[in-house]
Amino acid sequence: MHEPLDEELPLDAPNRRRLPPLLRKAWxxxxxxxxxxxxxxxxxxxxxxxxxxxxEKDGKPTTQKQLADLMSSDANTIASLVKRMETTGFIKREVSRQDRRANVLNVTSNGKDVFERARHSAIDLQAEVLGDLSVRQAEEFLRLLEKVADAAGKSAGRV
Known part of the structure; x- marks a missing residue:
C-alpha cells in the first residue's frame, strides 16, 4: 500500500504538510x-x-508608516523598533516637511556601516539555507514564496 499524497489527504489530516506550521518553523x-x-x-x-x-530607498524620504508597510508590521512595533534604532545611532527621525504628523527616517553613517557589515551575514545565511537547492530551484522557491506572501497579505487585508 502506498503513502497517500498530500492532495489525497483532507486539509486537517495530522500528517499533511500545512503552510502555517511550515512557514512558522522556517521563519x-x-x-x-x-x-x-x-x-x-x-x-x-x-x-x-x-x-x-x-x-535601498537610497535617501528617499521614508516615513514610519511606509516602513511598517514594507516590513509587514504594525505601527506600534515599528515605533518601538525606530526608538531603539535611534537610541543606538542607526537612524535619525525627523518630522516630515510635507506632513507634520509623520516622522521621516534617515540612516546615519553608523547605521550604514553596521548594515554593510551585517549584510554579509545575511547573504551567507541565505546561501546556507538554500544550499541544497539548485540556483534555478532557489529562484523558483523565492518566486513562489513571494506569491504566497502577497496572497497572504491580501487575505489579511494588506494591499
Missing amino acids: YSLNQAFRRKLASEGITPDQFTALRWLV
Missing part, C-alpha cells in the same frame, strides 16, 4: 540563526531589515 529557525549571526554586530534581524529597506 523561527531562520530568525534564530540570523540573530546568532548578527549578535557580534549589535543588531537584531528586525533592525537589519529596517536598515535594508531604508538603505
Whole structure:
C-alpha cells in the first residue's frame, strides 16, 4: 500500500504538510540563526531589515508608516523598533516637511556601516539555507514564496 499524497489527504489530516506550521518553523529557525549571526554586530534581524529597506530607498524620504508597510508590521512595533534604532545611532527621525504628523527616517553613517557589515551575514545565511537547492530551484522557491506572501497579505487585508 502506498503513502497517500498530500492532495489525497483532507486539509486537517495530522500528517499533511500545512503552510502555517511550515512557514512558522522556517521563519523561527531562520530568525534564530540570523540573530546568532548578527549578535557580534549589535543588531537584531528586525533592525537589519529596517536598515535594508531604508538603505535601498537610497535617501528617499521614508516615513514610519511606509516602513511598517514594507516590513509587514504594525505601527506600534515599528515605533518601538525606530526608538531603539535611534537610541543606538542607526537612524535619525525627523518630522516630515510635507506632513507634520509623520516622522521621516534617515540612516546615519553608523547605521550604514553596521548594515554593510551585517549584510554579509545575511547573504551567507541565505546561501546556507538554500544550499541544497539548485540556483534555478532557489529562484523558483523565492518566486513562489513571494506569491504566497502577497496572497497572504491580501487575505489579511494588506494591499
